[in-house]
Amino acid sequence: MSWQMINLRRPLEFRYYSRDKNCSGNYSFGAKSAIVQPLNYNAPEQIRLAYGDQTDHMLVSYVTNSSEYAPECQYAYGGMGVAPAQPGSKSTVDRVRAQVSTNNITCILHIGDISYARGIGALRNAFMIHTNPITSHVPYMVGIGNHEYDHITGGDKDPSGALGPEGFPSIMLIVGPHRPMYSSIVRNVGDPIKDMLQKSLExxxxxxxxxxxxxxxxxxxxxxCPMYQGQCIDDGITHALIGMAGHNLDFDTYTGAKWSVYHDQQFDYTQISVNRTHLHYSYHRNVDDAVVDHFDLTK
Incomplete structure (x- = not known):
């Protein structure tokens, strides 16, 4: 007999009782185990709940505050949309759905430009159905992109002029503001919002x-690379443009900036595995789940 115990908070002792083969009479004590107790009483410390795909089904996961425990895993991407309008989104959902159903994935981060509904309610509903195989199993965290700000009037521009939230703290400090702070793609050269982000937030x-x-x-x-003010430095910030979840790709040339470690233009997703002291980041191709870029951070 074996089992997995989660969130043990007190010392525990197992005892074995039996009775005759006819299952009658009183139970008699047979044996007892050694005392079982947690390795770390401070973890796990936070419970997450997510509704499943059945009305009587709820999933429970625990977040720990200790490097002794298995890392949290999460997927991150942005700019998805809904198939068939954005056909690449189907391959991303299919790949992430497969990973969520078989691995210890604790949440998904969708950094803006979510459904590209542009005020059309039917497209928002279609997106919810599109992602339901994922959202019914794990928490799905979203950030606001310019295509969410225009939900009333439609269109491609952000009428508020706002930059969006800088959220998603994790055990390591991760932010997700939607607009690029750095990009070496030619079309982004001279972008005033990029320059403003570098000046105001970096x-x-x-x-x-x-x-x-x-x-x-x-x-x-x-x-x-880890960088600050356009220069690679040891204690810098690693920037990742991850807008390849499904919307039509932006095919353009690159400037060859020295800080740019890797770039491509295909439908893919990223995975982040993290505990209190270590972070592993990997970038996977939708077509075969192959890892084409990765790095590790340690604190």
């Missing part, structure tokens, strides 16, 4: 030791 990110800056908006993938 010093604060560096001051508070942000580890990874995830953003989308441009439909492609690019990852930087």
């Amino acid at each position: 010093p604060m990110f560096y001051q508070y030791h942000v580890d990874i800056n995830l953003f989308t908006h441009i439909q492609s993938y690019e990852r930087s």
